[in-house]
Amino acid sequence: MSYRVVISTVLLFLSWGALAQTPVISYTRDIQPIFTEKCVACHACYDSACQLNLGSGEGAARGASKTPVYDGDRSQAAAPTRLFYDAFGKRAWQQKGFYSVLDAQGSQAALMARMLELGHRTPLQPNAKLPDDIVLGLNRDNQCAMPAEFDGYASSHPKQGMPLAVTGLTDPQYQTLQRWLASGAPIDEQGLVPSTREALQVVQWENLLNAPGARQSLVGRWLFEHWFLAHIYFKDGEPGHFFQWVRSRTPTGQPIDLINTRRPNDDPGAQFYYRLWPVQGVIVHKTHITYPLSAAKMARVKSLFYNGKWQVSALPGYGPQSRANPFATFEAIPAQARYQFMLDNAEYFVRTFIRGPVCRGQIATDVIRDNFWALFQAPEHDLYITDPNYRGQATPLLAMPGQNDDVGSVLSLWHDYRDKRNKYEALRRDSYAELPAPSWSTLWAGNDNALLSIFRHFDSASVTKGLIGDVPQTMWLFDYPLLERTYYQLAVNFDVFGNVSHQAQTRLYFDLIRNGAEQNFLRLMPADSRDGYLDDWYQSSGKFKMWLDYESIDNDKPTALKLDAKDPKRDFALQLLARYGELNAKPDPINRCDGAYCSRPNIDLALQSAEQALSRLASRPAAGLKVIDQLPEATLLRVETLGGQRVVYSLLRNRAHSNVAFLLGESLRYQPGLDTLTIFPGVLSSYPNFMFNIPAGEVPAFVEAMENAKDADQFEKIVERWGIRRSHPQFWQYFHDLSRYIHETDPVEEGVLDMNRYENL
Known part of the structure; x- marks a missing residue:
């Protein structure tokens, strides 16, 4: 055997050995965990940047699209692009306008490889505020560069590689992804x-x-x-x-x-x-x-x-008529069965239209206040359930708009459905006036779904069992026609890919639904207080909206509830809490402290002390907290004891409004001097806006700093001391610890949170 052959044989064996020591990269084992840790927080659901959904191999293979799902101005409905639903496989998706981020382009690496390389070579300064020229949040105009456009993108956005504006991949993660992409990005997902x-x-x-x-x-x-x-x-x-x-x-x-x-x-x-x-x-x-x-x-x-x-x-x-009026479509099914089924899991149904299928709630959330409580009418006190004659009169009036999306007919369609709804409200008002006055038995109290709290975080919202926070400005009372209509209008019949006409009709009718829920609740209040509450809920331009679009309320027939004449709504809330305490799934001493102790019993003493301090911030109006305007809607506080125990609290800013009755111009109706905070243990938002990590012993100092801060500069010092900015070296550890906390406290509800709204404080 020649010397050259011997050398070649040795080299061949050495290369085989090297290959044997370098395991083949598995998408399931090696790649998806990286995507889940560093990418899914921005790339999931319809609001994935550029529709690039990295929650699965199917989504990664599908690639990206320049067409946004959320487009409130489109005159024609868009073709749906629901992952696992509207197409399967890369070729089918490319026929719908998607382009690959995994395929190499001739001598050029895959688009994902180049985006990751851009991000990896321009790391962020640790825990520093990001440059102002990096636009974040829902106002960002995503470029969605195609492979041939990448050089132009990188030239004009040199600090905006991936992951965008956040602590990036570790070196091993980066190398693993680049090796996988260089090998052709095989996907073995099952x-x-x-x-x-x-x-x-x-x-x-x-x-x-x-x-x-x-x-x-x-x-x-x-x-x-x-x-x-x-x-x-x-x-x-x-x-x-x-x-x-x-x-x-x-x-x-x-x-x-x-x-x-x-x-x-x-x-x-x-x-x-x-x-x-x-x-x-x-x-x-x-x-x-x-x-x-x-x-x-x-x-x-x-x-x-x-x-x-x-x-x-x-x-x-x-057909369209069957979709528009489920009360007529399903009238053969006993109404009592339908309503009771929804009440059994009322939290689920309210979540479907408050959290919703659309991932981004601005289509509807500006029609609701930042916090309110939801209650339900008992089936035996619901005329639609108990009176066939009333049900027959009401059913034709309960049809909902949105089936006809002709742009030129928006106003005429809206007026038709508004008038039907107001005829129904008049029928309801006059029919209920003939019944005995409402009492505590009017409220359904069948299980712990009976009392719900809703918090709006500008363009998203959350629903939680129990009555959380101080007594809110408004409360909603659902009966069956209202609960079913809300569900069909905002969940079943809502098309996120619909055009401007469909979306406007949905939003305008939800305004009527909110008003109906408020009117239902007002029947529980003393008759002579109802106009005053309504005037408070519809201040300024809201009075014009009341005259223009809403049916008048019953301000004459009495209630059977015995309530304090000075503040009947608060007295109602306090009696509600006392009567239905066993159903109130989450007692709230932090926000409703009525004595010397403002913390939960039976928790670590250090956490009790922390909650006692936090209660000083809760429910305080903006006049007593100068920097409340610096806080985003949903901030998470991670409080850690010396023993390693930690509790996550949601610190929610409740923006006050003169009214929420109009489609546009919300900022003109803010009342910043009346904003308040709600603080509650648990993760009460899918979209954290910011996070603080605070040792339990430092919570009093944090609270004192918040109380004493007078301006943005002083608030920034609080952020620098306790804040977890997007550039924090342990950002992902803290961010995903929120999901781990959900797993520990309510494992069925665990899911990766969204960071598209994480702010640059």
């Missing part, structure tokens, strides 16, 4: 597979919804339309396994052949089946609206819907 026990329950539930018979078909359709947004989980299922209801051309036992209609109540075609499909990809908190199924739930559903003697003469169609 779909989530149900466990044996879950598969058995899937079959049982599918059999229930697909049972033959006209009555069974109508109930199956109603249930599907009320569950289509749910992340279903089985109480004895695998942790982290969730399912969603879809419609398929194939029956149980066969692979799902998805029917991907725009809305869940669009016509699915001649033959279809309801199926439970595993939720794929990373669970993100903003779309994670959970719903439990169990043997007890199945028994409840059968008891409500299948045990009566009601009949179906003919199944309704799927």
Whole structure:
């Protein structure tokens, strides 16, 4: 054997050894965890920058698009681009206008590789405020550079590589991603597979919804339309396994052949089946609206819907009229069953339209106040449930707009539906005036879903069981017609890809829904106080809106509640808390301190001391806290004891408004001198705006600094001492600890939080 051959053989063996020591990169094992840690917080759901969704291999392979999902000005509805729904595979998505971020372009590396390299070579100064020329948040105009446009992007945005404006990848993460991209970015992702026990329950539930018979078909359709947004989980299922209801051309036992209609109540075609499909990809908190199924739930559903003697003469169609008025479409199903089903899991239903399927709530949230409580009318006191004659008169008036999206007809459509709604409100007012005065029994108190708190954070909102915070300015009282209409208008019938006409009609009708919920609540107040409350809720331009668009209230018939004449609303709230304390899932001594102790009992003494100090900030008007205007809507406080225990608190800024009755010009109706703070243990937002990390022993100093700060410069010193800026070296550790805290306190609700709204304080 020649010397040259020997050397070649040795080199070959050495190269094989090197290859053996360098494991093949697995997308599932090596890549998705990096995306989940460093990318998904900005690249998930419809508000993914450039529609690049990195929560799954399918999303990474789909790539990016220049077309934004959120476009309130478009005159024509856009084609839906729902991941796992409207197309499958890279080629199909590219036919819909997406372009690859993973493929190399000739001699050029993949677009993702170049974006990551730009970010890696321009690291941020640790925990420093970012340059003002880096625009963040929802006002950012994403460039969505295609591969051929990258050089121009890098030249004009040299400090805006990926991850954008945040502490970036570690060196090992960066090297792993670059090696994977250089090798062609192979994806080995496997779909989530149900466990044996879950598969058995899937079959049982599918059999229930697909049972033959006209009555069974109508109930199956109603249930599907009320569950289509749910992340279903089985109480004895695998942790982290969730399912969603879809419609398929194939029956149980066969692979799902998805029917991907725009809305869940669009016509699915001649033959279809309801199926439970595993939720794929990373669970993100903003779309994670959970719903439990169990043997007890199945028994409840059968008891409500299948045990009566009601009949179906003919199944309704799927046309615009059927979508517009679910009360008529499903009138054969007993109204009591429908309402009670929604009450059983009221938090879920309120979350569907408050947190919503759209990931970004500015379509609707500017029609609600920054904090309010929601209550529900007991079915036995709901005329729509108890009086067939009233139900027959009301049903035609409960149709909702949005099916016709002709831009030129917006005003005429709006006036038609407004007038119908006001006729209904007049019918309701006059009919309820003939009933006995409302009392405490008017309120439903069936389980801990009966009392809910809603917090709006400008363009997003959250819902939590229990009455949190000081007594709010407004409260909502849902009856069945109001709860069902809100759900259909904002969840079932809302199309995030719709045009300006559809979105405007949705927003304008939600304004009427809010007003209806307020009017329902006012019936509980003394008659002579109602006009005063209404004037407070609709100040300034709101009075014109009351005259223009709202039906007049009942300010004559009495209430049976015995309330303090000086402040009946606060007295109502205090009596409510006393009467239904066992249902109030989350007592709140921090914000409603009524004695010397303003903290929760039975917690670490250091945390009790911290909560006692934090209570000094809670519910204080802006006049007593000069820098409240420096705080964003949703700030998280991470308080850590010497023993390593930590609690996360939400510090929520409640912006005051003269009214919330108009589509535009919200900033003109701010009342900054009346803003308050709510502080509560837990993560009460999917979109943290900022975070402070404070040792428990330093919380009194933090509170004192907040109380004494007079301007932006002094507030910045607080940020520099305790703040976790986007550039903080441990930013991701602290950010993801919020999700870990959710896992520890309520594991079913855990999901990756969104940082698109994390501010540059």
